[in-house]
Amino acid sequence: MSNDVVVSAQGLTKRFGSQLVFEDVSLDVHKSEVVAIIGPSGAGKSTFIRCINHLHPFDGGTLELLGHTLHGGLKSPSRAVLRDIRTRVGMVFQTFNLFPHLTVMENIILAPLDVKKVPREKAVALARELLDLVGLEHKKDMYPKRLSGGEQQRVALCRALAMEPEVMLFDEPTSMLDPELVGEVLSAIQRLAKQGMTMILVTHEMTFAKEVADTVVIMADHRVAEMGPARQVLESPQTERAQQFLRRVLEPVETMEELSAAAGQGGED
Numbered sequence: 001m002s003n004d005v006v007v008s009a010q011g012l013t014k015r016f017g018s019q020l021v022f023e024d025v026s027l028d029v030h031k032s033e034v035v036a037i038i039g040p041s042g043a044g045k046s047t048f049i050r051c052i053n054h055l056h057p058f059d060g061g062t063l064e065l066l067g068h069t070l071h072g073g074l075k076s077p078s079r080a081v082l083r084d085i086r087t088r089v090g091m092v093f094q095t096f097n098l099f100p101h102l103t104v105m106e107n108i109i110l111a112p113l114d115v116k117k118v119p120r121e122k123a124v125a126l127a128r129e130l131l132d133l134v135g136l137e138h139k140k141d142m143y144p145k146r147l148s149g150g151e152q153q154r155v156a157l158c159r160a161l162a163m164e165p166e167v168m169l170f171d172e173p174t175s176m177l178d179p180e181l182v183g184e185v186l187s188a189i190q191r192l193a194k195q196g197m198t199m200i201l202v203t204h205e206m207t208f209a210k211e212v213a214d215t216v217v218i219m220a221d222h223r224v225a226e227m228g229p230a231r232q233v234l235e236s237p238q239t240e241r242a243q244q245f246l247r248r249v250l251e252p253v254e255t256m257e258e259l260s261a262a263a264g265q266g267g268e269d
Helices: 045-052 079-088 104-114 120-133 149-161 179-194 206-212 230-235 240-250 256-268
Strands: 005-016 019-030 034-038 060-065 068-071 089-092 167-171 198-202 215-220 223-229
Touching: 005 045, 005 198, 019 045, 019 060, 019 198, 019 215, 019 223, 034 045, 034 206, 045 060, 045 167, 045 198, 068 079, 079 089, 089 149, 104 120, 104 149, 120 149, 149 179, 179 198, 179 206, 206 230, 215 230, 215 240, 223 230, 223 240
Parallel strands: 034 198, 034 215, 089 167, 167 198
Antiparallel strands: 005 019, 005 060, 060 068, 215 223
């Protein structure tokens, strides 16, 4: 594995019982690279990134991650290995999962204090920096219920970053947000990209993927349909399956008038 490759998945396969989720997925992620994974629902995108930090074990293939080698179908890694991986690989989920009884500041500093044994003064200082990064330093003493969905997701991002991870995983971080709140979360992620954070992002935001990602992976039918530089894949896909997916998500939606006219024509035939 190249010195600057921090995640290397080779032939990963995952099943839930007899149900195939994805198979033979291979992907190398380099330091400071942003990889966007897109594709139709049910392609295995979210499960794949959950396999990276071993929230889900995988059934076949090999995963090299930050100096650890994990093999599919064998016994689980030791608790020490899993602890090291999850300390160094941050993750932001679709749902915010903030502790409702803790303030914004308390949510962010909890893991550094308990897991990494960081001195409280240092943890608070870092939390302030992160909140300033996402424009929420003034909300540090509020409770989650007083925040909008976009603000809660930005706090969840700060909480993950407070562990000072080497790799960040995002599982459709904007899918639970109202459309007008999506931009503020994507802007925070874009700032991280500019700072050189290594990121793997499952997203449905095509424009964001094209502008921010270095590499785009299209997963469909339980496997990788196409992979390559972001603009090349999104503007000139080479495989028929990738072309089919992108036509469906990028073509303008028909207006109600067009749909009504089409229905009327259908009735006359």
